[in-house]
Amino acid sequence: MDTSRRPTLKDVARAAGVSLASASYAINGSGSVGEATRAHILQVAAGLGYRPNTSAKAMKTGRTGALGLVLPDLTNPFFPSLAQAVLQTARRQGYNVLLADTGGALEEERTAIRFLIDQGVDGxxxxxIDDTNPKGRRPAPEMDRIPVVVLDRNLPDHDVVLADYALGGRLAAEHLIAAGHVEIGVISGPHAASSARDRTEGAVQIIQQNARLAWQVENAFSLDLDPTAQTALARREVTAVIAGSDMIAIGAIRHLQNLGLAVPDDVSVIGFDDIPWAALNNPPLTTIDMPIEAMVVSAIETLVQRIAEGPGARRRTVFDVSLVERASVRSIG
Known part of the structure; x- marks a missing residue:
């Protein structure tokens, strides 16, 4: 074989002493070929450095074996964890993943989606970024050409995979109230996202029934607190704060410490998401955990089914969340 060119399937078949069909079956994991023969062919292919020609396969099947993943902000540690779960789960399904980060900008989101579709992703x-105008939310008309599964946002025209965010808000509020807190503040995430609104509404409902909502402000999903959040914390009228995300919670803890207040001795703080930083924070952050791996598995299974079978009745899958108790909440009862 000419070592200057890329090995072909014919080269594999010739070196393994099998038919072209058997070589194809072994490489693609299909057809009728014995396990010993399959193992032999794969060993020969690896020795030759054979790699399937995905372009040729795409021309033949209309599929590339790639999925697109569009995320809003990779500077938030929640999203690299999510991306890793997607990559691992997709790999087990036989897919590669092309990733795009939109930086929280709608125009970048539109560009990223068009780029991935132009690259030929199968789904x-x-x-x-948000779902403030959910009806028909479709940044690019090209999205009609491929299956789409939405994570975290409740868009009515798509298959969606969500967590029970309102339950998370209720669990956070109930935990603080059970610890004796009566004066509670809420720093929500951006209300452009229904997940942030649901978290806030769940928490506020419980607080208003069983304690006092001292204040409620809105903040980006960021360590940097908006002036309204800084001012609210500086008033020193709460013993506990519910944050709309772990990033907000860690930012609130930093600001409280800059004010000379101790967490949790002076103010307890609870977050949402259970990002990797949560357990490493000082103090370790009490938070609400979302089952990211299970959500990703569900999303990819749905997407792969749509790729194989085509459109069907809209699927909406909702996962429970749970409280993770650490050291940022103190009992004052």
């Missing part, structure tokens, strides 16, 4: 996992 799209989409974590939208």
């Amino acid at each position: 799209l996992l989409w974590f939208p």
Whole structure:
């Protein structure tokens, strides 16, 4: 074989002493070929450095074996964890993943989606920036050409995979109230996202029934607190704060410490998401955990089914969340 060119399937078949059909069956994991023969062919292919020609396969089947993943902000540690779960799960399904980060900008989101579709992805996992105008939310008309599964946002025209965010808000509020806190503040995430609104509404409902909502402000999913959040914390009228995400919670803890207040001795703080930083924070952060791996598995299974079978009745899958108790909440009862 000419070592200057890329090995072909014919080269594999010739070196393994089998038919071209058997070599194809072994490489693609299909057809009728014995396990010993399959193992032999794969060993020969590896020795030759054979790699399937995905372009040729795409021309033949109309599929590339790639999925697109669109995320809003990779600077938030929640999203690299999510991306890793997607990559691992997709790999087990036989897919590669092309990743795009939109930086929280709608125009970048539109560009990223068009780029991934132009690259020929077979389906799209989409974590939208927001869902303030959910009806018909489709940044690019090209999205009609491929299956799309939405993560975290409740868009009515798509298959969606969500967590029970309102339950998370209720669990956070109930935990603080059970610890004796009566004066509670809420720093929510951006209300452009229904997940942030649901978290806030769940928490506020419980607080208003069983304690006092001292204040409620809105903040980006960021360590940097908006002036309204800084001012609210500086008033020193709460013993506990519920944050709309772990990033907000860690930012709130930093600001409280800059004010000379101790967490949790002076103010307890609870977050949402259970990002990797949560357990490493000082103090370790009490938070609400979302089952990211299970959500990703569900999303990819749905997407792969849509790729294989075509459109069907809209699927909406909701996962429970749970409280993770650490050291940022103190009992004052």
